[in-house]
Amino acid sequence: MNTLQFHKLPETFFQKDVLKIAPKLLGKYFIKKEGQKLLIGKIIEVEAYVDKIDEASHSFNGVTNRNKLMFASGGKLYVYFIYGNHYCCNVVCDKEGVGSAVLIRALEPLKGIEIMVERRFRKSEVTAKEFLNLTNGPGKICRAFNIAKDENGMDLCGEEIFLAEGEKVPKKNVLQSPRIGIKKSKELPWRFYLKDNPFVSAK
């Protein structure tokens, strides 16, 4: 399997308003190449973090050393460390100077599943329940895909990590809700997820 059969999303896809991009990410493929090995997950759930008006966004108080990637030109990967244990990966959006990004919250594992299973559970067999728990949370995705601080700032349109056209998603299957795990700006309905998909992280 090579990458030629994928329709890779171009930089221009990401250099727009984050709230326009976030729902469009659902159904797309998130792909990481590790040598000859390919890891692929279908995007099931995301959250948008918006510049200026969004108190929950890391970018709300302006540029810091940690969040500076959010202000980069769209099409980069923003990875941060949280709760002493976990990494979360984000798709940077909009033009340079705008601090916005989309948190990838859940994937449906499609390829490279053995690798993901080994990294998540340190064994090779999983129960059906464990399978559903492989990549249904932002920290779990980073563990399964081996994404950590070294991947912060990577080009999302490059050879190693990129997004590709996936499955067509009817608009009626895109649901919207408040975001998970935040204290400020709780009311803003900027979480987007696929209706009835078993890999969604929370109801």
Add this chain to the structure above:
DNA sequence: ATCAAGATTACCT
């Protein structure tokens, strides 16, 4: 220098 919060997860009852 010190400190509290945090875009989570796994494991407990």
Add this chain to the structure above:
DNA sequence: GGTAATCTTGATA
């Protein structure tokens, strides 16, 4: 459903 674990970051409580 409840919470301990765990540590980096950014503000200075």
